[in-house]
Amino acid sequence: MKNNILKSILFTATFGALVACEEQIFPELESAEPVLVIDAWVTNRDQPQVIKITRSQPYFDEVLPTGVAGASVSVSDNLGNVFTFTEGATQGEYVWTPVGNVGFGTVGNSYELTVTVNGETFLANARMNDVPPVDSITFNKQEGTQFFDDLYFAEFWGTDLLPVGDAYWIKTYKNGQLLNKPSEISLAYDAAFSRGADYSGEKFITPIRTSINPFDEGADGSLLSPYSVGDSLYVEINSLSQEAFDFLTEVQLQTDRPGGFGELFSTPIANVPTNVRNVNASGSKVVGFFNVAAVAGNGRRFKSLDEVSRVY
Known part of the structure; x- marks a missing residue:
């Protein structure tokens, strides 16, 4: 009995010491040589496609990374077509602009990215997989309680394609703004x-x-309704390669951190794999990813409460 009490006291003391540690510390990290970062997420949407090239920076830097100027960037397909990305107004951004109403690429085709920087050439390969349509979007209501007001949720409807092995990235735009938190x-x-x-x-x-x-909180910490009358919603399904699915899964794991005491038990931060390679195996390192996506989307505005499909 005494041993159990002693263990309880020790655990309580240890736990209290851990949660009481609120002092901010700024550990000195070893400096590392900047690494080339190629961010190449191309889609078949009828709009300019942008490939971003930057260099990595120290972990605690609070500014956007500097873009790399003077690179040569192109994407070629298995049919011999070449799409040249020219340097845009923003340093480090390379842009391909569609002609007419024809978007980039064709479902089923394979693509190779070629980037040349300071005499070094980097390559990556991807295939544009198919994507299912977003059939519809509905709004549902969660009845309020003494702790929160009525909440209105959205739900999209669609059916996965056959055969087995399709991967997708679902992107949501609320009132024209992409929901892009790690969570x-x-x-x-x-x-x-x-x-x-x-x-x-x-x-x-x-x-x-x-x-x-989206799950946001008000100034008083209360849960805000994800959607309200007047909000617009647009949902996109982007096709992914198997490698891109694994890459984004790892990105989410590394960036959606719990913080606080829970961080003690979370997965340690690690480098995320890349499908970009230096032609010279002993040359400069490179990180980032190349994916070519087909995109399907659908949108809806929450016009009135009469549109609510279900009440929970």
Whole structure:
């Protein structure tokens, strides 16, 4: 009995010491040589496509990384077509602009990215996979309680493609603004979350369909309704390669950190894999990713409470 009491006291003291440590510390990290970063997420949307080239910077820097000027950037497909990305007005951004109403690339084609910087050449390969349509968007109501007001949630509807092995990135725009917090990265493998779930060809499962809701708090810490009458919503499904799905899964794991005491038990930060390689295996290092996505989307404005489909 005494041993149990002693253990309890020791645990309480240790826990209290841990949670009481609120002093900010700024550890000195070893400096590292900047690494080339190639951010190449190209889609078939009928709009200019941008590839960003920067260099890595110290972890605690609070400014955007400096863009790399003077690079040569192009993407070629398996049919011999070459898409040249020219240096834009913003340093480090290289842009391809569609002619007419024809977007970039074709579903099923394979693509190779070529970037030349300071005499070094970097390559990456990707295939444009197909994507299912966003069939519709509905709004649902969560009845308020003494702790929160009525909440209005959105849900999109769509069905995964056959055969097995499709991967998607669901992007949500609320009132024209992309929801881009780490916690708002929404990924699907077939119609579920991960490989082996056996949901190929099915409707996207509920957590995927409702992942398009932002969860923000008011100044008093109260939960705000994800959507209100007058808000607009646009949902995109972007196709991913298997490697891109793994890359974004790892990005979410590394960036959506719990903070505070929970950080003690979270997965340690680590480098995220890349599909970009230096032609010279002993040359400069490179990070980043290249993916070519087909995109399907649908939008809706929340016009009135009469549009609410379900009440919970």
